[in-house]
Amino acid sequence: MTGDWAIRARGLHKAFAGVDAVAGLNLHIAPGTLYGLIGPDGAGKSTTLRLLAGLLRPDRGEAAIAGFDSLKQAERVKQHMAYMSQRFALYPDLSVDENVHFYADLYGMPREQRLKRTDQLLDFSALRPFRRRRAGQLSGGMKQKLQLICALIHTPEVLLLDEPTNGVDPVSRRDFWRILQQLVAEGITILVSTAYLDEAECCSCIGLLHQGRLVREGTPREVVERSGLQLVSVRGVDPSRLAKMLRQHLDPGQIHLFGDRVRVSCADPAELMLRMGNWLPAGTEMVEDRPRLEDVFLALQQAPRDERLLAQVATGVTRRQGDAVVTRQLSRAFGRFTAVDRLDLRVPYGEIFGFLGPNGAGKSTTIRMLCGLLPPTSGCGSVAGYDLQRDGERIKQHIGYMSQRFSLYEDLRVAENIDFYGGIYGLSGKALSARRDWALELSGLGARRDELTASLAGGWRQRLALACAILHAPSVVFLDEPTSGADPASRRLFWDIIRELADHGVTLFVSTHYMEEAEYCDRVALIFRGAMVASGSCRELKQRYGQGRLVTSGGVVLPDGEVEPTMEEVFVTLLEQESLRDG
Amino acid sequence: MVNGQRLRAMIRKEFIHLVRDWRSLALAIAIPLLLLALFAYALNMDLKQVPTAVIDHSRTPHSRALISALDGSGYFNLCCSLRTLDEVEAAMRRREILIALVIEQDLADRLLSRQPARVQLIIDGSDANTGRLALNYAQSLLWLFNPQLGVDGVRVEPGMAAQPLQLAARAWYNQGLVSTYNIVPGIIAIVMVVIASMLASVTVAREWETGTMEQLISTPVQRLELTLGKAIPLYVVGLTDVLVAAGLGQQLFDVPLRGQPALVLLVASVFLIGVLFYGLVLSIVLKKQVVANQLALITGFLPTLILSGFVFTIANMPLPIRLLTYLFPARYFIAMLRSIYLKGVGLEMVLIHFALLSFYAALMVALANRALKLRLD
Numbered sequence: 013m014t015g016d017w018a019i020r021a022r023g024l025h026k027a028f029a030g031v032d033a034v035a036g037l038n039l040h041i042a043p044g045t046l047y048g049l050i051g052p053d054g055a056g057k058s059t060t061l062r063l064l065a066g067l068l069r070p071d072r073g074e075a076a077i078a079g080f081d082s083l084k085q086a087e088r089v090k091q092h093m094a095y096m097s098q099r100f101a102l103y104p105d106l107s108v109d110e111n112v113h114f115y116a117d118l119y120g121m122p123r124e125q126r127l128k129r130t131d132q133l134l135d136f137s138a139l140r141p142f143r144r145r146r147a148g149q150l151s152g153g154m155k156q157k158l159q160l161i162c163a164l165i166h167t168p169e170v171l172l173l174d175e176p177t178n179g180v181d182p183v184s185r186r187d188f189w190r191i192l193q194q195l196v197a198e199g200i201t202i203l204v205s206t207a208y209l210d211e212a213e214c215c216s217c218i219g220l221l222h223q224g225r226l227v228r229e230g231t232p233r234e235v236v237e238r239s240g241l242q243l244v245s246v247r248g249v250d251p252s253r254l255a256k257m258l259r260q261h262l263d264p265g266q267i268h269l270f271g272d273r274v275r276v277s278c279a280d281p282a283e284l285m286l287r288m289g290n291w292l293p294a295g296t297e298m299v300e301d302r303p304r305l306e307d308v309f310l311a312l313q314q315a316p317r318d319e320r321l322l323a324q325v326a327t328g329v330t331r332r333q334g335d336a337v338v339t340r341q342l343s344r345a346f347g348r349f350t351a352v353d354r355l356d357l358r359v360p361y362g363e364i365f366g367f368l369g370p371n372g373a374g375k376s377t378t379i380r381m382l383c384g385l386l387p388p389t390s391g392c393g394s395v396a397g398y399d400l401q402r403d404g405e406r407i408k409q410h411i412g413y414m415s416q417r418f419s420l421y422e423d424l425r426v427a428e429n430i431d432f433y434g435g436i437y438g439l440s441g442k443a444l445s446a447r448r449d450w451a452l453e454l455s456g457l458g459a460r461r462d463e464l465t466a467s468l469a470g471g472w473r474q475r476l477a478l479a480c481a482i483l484h485a486p487s488v489v490f491l492d493e494p495t496s497g498a499d500p501a502s503r504r505l506f507w508d509i510i511r512e513l514a515d516h517g518v519t520l521f522v523s524t525h526y527m528e529e530a531e532y533c534d535r536v537a538l539i540f541r542g543a544m545v546a547s548g549s550c551r552e553l554k555q556r557y558g559q560g561r562l563v564t565s566g567g568v569v570l571p572d573g574e575v576e577p578t579m580e581e582v583f584v585t586l587l588e589q590e591s592l593r594d595g
Numbered sequence: 596m597v598n599g600q601r602l603r604a605m606i607r608k609e610f611i612h613l614v615r616d617w618r619s620l621a622l623a624i625a626i627p628l629l630l631l632a633l634f635a636y637a638l639n640m641d642l643k644q645v646p647t648a649v650i651d652h653s654r655t656p657h658s659r660a661l662i663s664a665l666d667g668s669g670y671f672n673l674c675c676s677l678r679t680l681d682e683v684e685a686a687m688r689r690r691e692i693l694i695a696l697v698i699e700q701d702l703a704d705r706l707l708s709r710q711p712a713r714v715q716l717i718i719d720g721s722d723a724n725t726g727r728l729a730l731n732y733a734q735s736l737l738w739l740f741n742p743q744l745g746v747d748g749v750r751v752e753p754g755m756a757a758q759p760l761q762l763a764a765r766a767w768y769n770q771g772l773v774s775t776y777n778i779v780p781g782i783i784a785i786v787m788v789v790i791a792s793m794l795a796s797v798t799v800a801r802e803w804e805t806g807t808m809e810q811l812i813s814t815p816v817q818r819l820e821l822t823l824g825k826a827i828p829l830y831v832v833g834l835t836d837v838l839v840a841a842g843l844g845q846q847l848f849d850v851p852l853r854g855q856p857a858l859v860l861l862v863a864s865v866f867l868i869g870v871l872f873y874g875l876v877l878s879i880v881l882k883k884q885v886v887a888n889q890l891a892l893i894t895g896f897l898p899t900l901i902l903s904g905f906v907f908t909i910a911n912m913p914l915p916i917r918l919l920t921y922l923f924p925a926r927y928f929i930a931m932l933r934s935i936y937l938k939g940v941g942l943e944m945v946l947i948h949f950a951l952l953s954f955y956a957a958l959m960v961a962l963a964n965r966a967l968k969l970r971l972d
Binding site for chain 2: 062065066067068069086087090091094095096097099100101102103104105106110113114115117118119120159162
């Protein structure tokens with residue numbers, strides 16, 4: 013077919029309103045490659061894919077797919093490739109079958125061939141039982157798989173996927189990547205952009221995009237090795253205190269608190285360990301650790317840890333004692349469907365509590381009940397000392413809530429959004445202006461206070477949304493998938509802020525899909541089909557459920573050479589067990 | 596240019612959208628019924644049984660004949676006989692009567708001596724429309740009764756008696772009978788414009804807003820397939836509505852169709868294509884459902900209602916507005932439909948209008964396909 017490349021870009025340029033999105037990009041991707049395009053928010057990933065797909069006209073340079081120019085031979089290109097946009101782009105009111113057939117027709121598939129291919133793809137993705145269901149009623153993971161099927165229906169040579177697993181739970185995410193790997197084995201070339209670097213580690217080749225340019229390229233292993241980055245993991249009784257101590261002695265940018273260990277990046281681990289040995293408390297373990305793609309990525313981005321900012325995160329918070337959230341047999345039914353089933357929770361003040369579970373497990377319903385937005389059908393509980401059944405309105409005044417969807421007003425300026433939320437929480441005059449300055453500082457948007465919120469990139473929006481949610485200095489904060497779709501640097505800062513709040517006695521109740529983020533939590537609870545499956549610290553869960561698992565990428569090497577499972581593996585094991593039990 | 600399989604796929608998909616979004620569809624089908632009922636009954640210029648009082652100072656056969664002429668017309672209901680103007684005022688305040696007829700003592704004398712005679716009509720001006728209508732009716736009745744009778748200061752000169760034709764010519768007082776005739780053609784235009792603005796103006800914008808457009812344009816689909824695929828299902832809905840409106844007009848309101856039914860369908864089709872593609876152009880250019888929808892209502896529905904000659908007579912408009920009406924296709928369409936419906940004319944009689952309408956439709960189809968970009972920038 014196309015010789016030595018399936019996807020090619022030469023000197024590709026595209027600017028929007030004078031700002032370069034893609035600046036002189038060169039890409040040569042060989043047939044049969046699973047190529048991961050990674051980069052921070054606004055690095056130009058989506059623009060690159062759209063240029064390749066011929067959906068955008070480049071200012072300069074050329075893009076080509078399967079031997080055809082993306083612009084001049086757009087028709088031919090469209091026949092040979094499939095593109096999957098970042099947003100869910102199928103018709104929610106059409107059934108699975110109808111969506112697939114629609115795309116099959118657009119690609120001119122003959123009827124007999126299509127039926128066979130559809131069956132094959134539906135089996136392949138385990139969607140066959142749902143073929144009559146409307147696409148809008150599928151879970152997040154199934155939607156993405158359906159979109160992939162629609163893209164694959166005409167057996168394209170090249171597949172362009174734009175962050176296909178955003179907002180997809182770990183089990184579905186794993187399925188999705190398994191499918192991609194099978195497709196590559198069949199000879200399809202795949203270019204996939206992702207914000208999640210554990211996914212990038214599954215690619216045969218990755219390219220790191222920064223400000224519209226390719227700054228690193230190679231196999232994940234090569235990229236890590238060539239970076240020259242080394243890591244030392246430090247483990248102690250109180251990892252949070254340990255991290256503080258390390259930050260005082262070393263460059264804070266080197267320190268990363270992750271789960272029960274502190275990871276310190278350096279150029280020479282032996283020298284560092286020797287140095288640290290002098291002042292680290294007795295009983296602290298030090299071990300050389302394998303750097304991961306994420307570490308390389310963050311080192312490249314050189315996002316310094318802003319100590320001044322973090323120091324004032326918890327301004328105005330009053331430290332309280334006891335339990336922030338208590339529930340007993342908390343349940344919520346919608347008609348005959350039980351969304352939350354007899355949930356017992358106890359979360360003390362100052363804890364980061366991770367609330368994990370696949371799409372549709374009942375996470376959001378539980379959080380809505382705890383926020384006083386939805387009354388429970390049975391059971392009882394209290395939040396910040398107020399009863400769930402009776403004091404819903406009071407609860408709302410004493411908690412912070414950041415919903416899954418972007419909750420700010422895009423047509424308001426940054427400062428106006430803050431003022432609006434301040435007004436809602438009853439702030440005015442001097443109190444409001446003090447909190448406004450604080451929120452601008454926290455979101456890092458002081459200089460952009462008069463910009464429209466619509467113009468902010470993902471990571472900034474999330475920081476602003478968080479600042480608005482905690483404007484009134486609540487002692488309990490609910491965050492519903494706060495980092496979905498944010499890049500690693502934004503996520504890390506986000507979790508630094510969360511840790512800082514917790515250290516000042518704030519309870520953070522966080523739901524997330526991303527198991528790696530569970531490591532940042534003091535304790536996690538895993539829920540599945542509305543009921544609690546397991547709870548404890550990550551370390552406990554790994555010991556209890558992570559045994560005997562084959563570890564793929566991302567496993568961390570422990571001192572005795574044993575391989576520690578990741579939280580994602582624990583999660584998948586547990587869910588598979590539960591699914592088996594239910595038959 | 597157009598691939599049959601892809602076009603069919605688009606059409607099928609759009610039909611599914613229509614059926615699954617049954618509320619919008621039901622509305623689109625119900626609108627002709629609703630509008631027809633609304634306009635036919637509410638816009639009715641007919642007067643029936645207006646409560647009327649009489650003060651008869653004359654008490655002669657002449658005055659009694661006049662009263663019975665009024666009573667017998669069916670438009671007025673003589674509910675009470677009063678003696679003084681104070682009583683009239685009291686009855687009017689109680690809203691018992693809307694109109695009062697005052698007959699002076701000298702009525703018979705003046706009529707007999709061929710002098711201009713006068714009666715007085717007192718009307719409840721708080722309901723201006725009904726009042727004016729009642730006045731017009733009464734006036735015409737009185738003139739018919741005796742052309743020498745002047746009403747409310749309207750003097751009838753002696754010469755008038757020789758020209759009773761003038762009175763008969765003012766048949767617009769009988770509008771109640773004719774109005775549904777004019778309404779049905781107008782309704783057909785309105786219905787199609789409503790469908791275009793309600794359904795067509797949002798259909799492309801919705802795909803942009805939900806993100807499905809990005810996926811769609813990454814496939815080999817062509818512009819004409821996309822616009823036709825969206826227009827054809829709406830065309831079917833629109834034509835169904837035309838049939839419903841025309842059928843109801845005939846069944847419920849006895850509106851005769853004197854021309855050829857096929858000609859009505861042909862003309863309606865051309866108009867429908869024009870307004871549907873106008874809706875699509877708005878949808879394609881604006882990419883926002885709410886904006887496109889609003890603009891379609893303001894630039895499509897309102898002019899069709901106001902400037903097409905449907906409700907307000909174009910000839911009575913000031914010149915600048917009258918010139919403006921030429922810009923809206925509904926003007927030609929309604930004029931053609933009325934001719935076909937009421938006069939039973941053939942295509943050759945409305946050829947210029949038909950050509951203008953066809954030009955508009957072709958222009959909109961071309962614009963829609965030109966405006967639609969299969970790229971994101």
